[in-house]
Amino acid sequence: MYRYDAIDAAILADRAAEFRDQVSRRLSGELSEDQFKPLRLMNGLYLQLHAYMLRVAIPYGTLSADQLRRLALIARRFDKGFGHFTTRTNIQFNWIKLKDAPDILDSLAEVGLHAIQTSGNCIRNTTADPYAGATAEEIDDPRVWSEAIRQWSTLHPEFTYLPRKFKIAVTAAAKDRTAAKVHDIGLKLRRSRDGELGFEVMVGGGMGRTPYLGQTIREHLPARHLLSYLTAILRTYNRLGRRDNIYKARIKILVASLGAEAFGREVEAEWAELDHARIDLPDLELARIRADFNDLPFEALAPVSPALNAAKAADPSLARFVRNNVAAHKVAGYGIVNISLKTPGDVPGDCNADQMDAIAALADAYGFGEIRVTHAQNLVLPHVKLDDVAAVHAGLKEIGLATANIDLASDIIACPGLDFCALANARAIPIAQAIAARFADPVTAEAVGELKIKISGCINACGHHHVGHIGILGVDKKGEEFYQLTLGGSGAEDASLGDVLGPALSADRVAPSVDQLVDVYLRERSPGERFLDTYRRVGLTPFKAAVYAEAV
């Protein structure tokens, strides 16, 4: 993975020193909370219901074992012993004291981690395919371009006070594991007919209270011009985006009001005027970054592992784990191992310090010391020998993280909800736990197959409910928690926004209703169909009838 050089390290150290100064000025009263707020937000520090929350960036979801161990140390020393991985592939610590924040940032900087631009109206951490560098599907390694974006966007002088936050995702595979179409900019690597590497540029996607899917403004941008083209998009947005209403300030609103075509013309006109050579990375620099991602000593192995096959035959739980959590690797004899942070009964995305240390040790022993974070709030060991999968599975079992439910009904995305978040209208975590409990039996869960349930505790949609196969949105009705269900959403390559099922349901009816929806699917499905496919074929009516039968 990318190794910070002296320049990268100096920028992090200088940033940490700057924030230490700002915190001391806040603690002394020299800075008002109003003046301090945007400064702390630019460093990932939120004031939540109970304490400060620190969001640490995990650039394009890639961690080294040393970095994960450092996160464990911070969880132990400065928090209550755990962290929460987010849908933006970052990690949040929910119980931070302001006075500790500078020491935490210094500690993070020692291992090349930081909280720069993890909140505030700036360019946030860029996310990428968690299978990058491991999947045979990809056209190019999206991490190379994500790292280029990381550097370009870090402390960008022109784009630090945008109308609103700004999120970019990079994918390079046909199967989109980044939810690129619901990002402010989604970038899809592709090759033109003559083989030139480029990006399809999608702009204006997003969730929140007005969800939109991104629209393509460039079918094929030559890859070397990525940064100048991003500059043109960001400048157009910075100048034209609305600033009078926080709810209409995201780029999706600008793109929708101008129309994607007109917005694209503005961008193209700006791009034509820019001095590309000053902005775009030269080939040598791209090659330097690329080299850091291309140095893994893969062994020449047989594509099939008799040892793993024997172990699977002896242990059905290992066989299930391999079926659901292990994906094909581009190198023969290796696999991509997903670690579910969705153990039924636990908080989705949470990971305690001991688990982090253990995963880091597994990564060191079996996976070139690399860990990825997925937007579905799970972890990945991207390069594990098939011969070692049984050992990894055993190690995960010891720490309670061997749940074989990737993309199944209990692999639920949920925001922190009213349990932690100052914005939430309703709790999300207990709803997730109640649903997961119903699919805790692995045989049931596997029989249902791929089913992506996503839960948000308020209309800001941090739990991505708009793109859930089943989406669940918490709303407040006269002080009581209610939940609005949507069906048929997808954040993947077949992206779509969910349709509202019917009137909102009380909290105790949500999990039983999900059961009813699943029953309809099992009744209606044709061979090979996922829940989403069946819904798209048969439509809302039978699902609605099942859930609202009593009311009819």
Add this chain to the structure above:
Amino acid sequence: MPKLFKVEGDQVVEHDDPFVALADDEAAPSPSDAVILSFARFQTEGELLLSQGVKIGVRLEPDERVEGLAYDLARVALVALAFPKFRDGRAYSAASLLRERYGFAGEVRAVGDVLRDQALLMLRCGFDAFEPADGSTADDWAHALHRFRYVYQAAADRRTPAFVARALASGAGSAA
């Protein structure tokens, strides 16, 4: 009268302001040497004042596009870009365009809610004069401007971005 800081080389120096900022309904002092006008007032009175030898600065609000001033830039001594709130970042783009697209060599001044925590961003986008709103000193500004030893991006300040520094360090520069 607000303080005025200017960047001079590596230094930040406090200056007396030779310009008088005029509200639209405020008569120009007579005789005037140098005034800052709104864009609307510049369009109606600029010609006359220039012919009288008055130095003109134009103040642009965030929703007034610098393109509208492009034709007159050669005659203008100063462009003041307004920050109604420090969170309003449009003036960063305006300053970048003035310097990089239009080659404006006069003073680009930050006015309004101007805080030292944004000093480096402003300098990098091409501002070279500041009216601080937070009681900060010239030393505070000098400190803020030199906080970062390296930068990642090319910007109007022409600092060497990291990718160029790396190429030079690796010898790619000497081979050229």
